Amino acid sequence: MGAWGTGYFEDDCALDFVDELEREGNPKETINYALDIPIDVEYLGVEEGCAIIVSATYIDRQINGTIFTPIGRNDTYSVDTFADRHPEVDLSDLREKAIQALHSVLCENSELNELWSENEDDYPLWRQGLEELIGRLNR
Numbered sequence: 001m002g003a004w005g006t007g008y009f010e011d012d013c014a015l016d017f018v019d020e021l022e023r024e025g026n027p028k029e030t031i032n033y034a035l036d037i038p039i040d041v042e043y044l045g046v047e048e049g050c051a052i053i054v055s056a057t058y059i060d061r062q063i064n065g066t067i068f069t070p071i072g073r074n075d076t077y078s079v080d081t082f083a084d085r086h087p088e089v090d091l092s093d094l095r096e097k098a099i100q101a102l103h104s105v106l107c108e109n110s111e112l113n114e115l116w117s118e119n120e121d122d123y124p125l126w127r128q129g130l131e132e133l134i135g136r137l138n139r
Helices: 012-023 027-040 046-064 092-105 111-117 123-137
Strands: none
Touching (some): 012 027, 027 046, 046 092, 046 111, 046 123, 092 123
C-alpha cells in the first residue's frame, strides 16, 4: 500500500520526485520543468501535481528560510538541507511560476484535486495546506 496523506511529502509520488531531484545534476532545471507542465496539459495527473507541490516547497524553503508544515500535519520529510547542499541553485525567480502551477493543482482539471475532493474529511486540510503555501510564496 502506498503513502497517502495531506502533508506535502506524505505521498509516494512526492517522495519519488524528491528522489529525482536528488539524482539530477541540475535540480533547478527539473523544478522549472515540473512547474511548466500545467501549460502543456489539459488535465494535470497525480504525479505532475505532486512534482509541482514538492517544487513549490523547495522554492518556499529558499525564499522564506524554513520548511512550512501546516498545523496538524505529520510531514516527516524535510527539504531544509537542500539550500545548504546546493548553495549555487537560486530558485527565487521561479516563485511566480510556482504560484501559478499550484493554482493548477487546485483547479477542476487536476487529478489530485479530484481525488482529494472525494475525501470530505481530509480535503479541506489538504487544500488549506496548498493555499497557505501559495500565501507564503506571495509574501
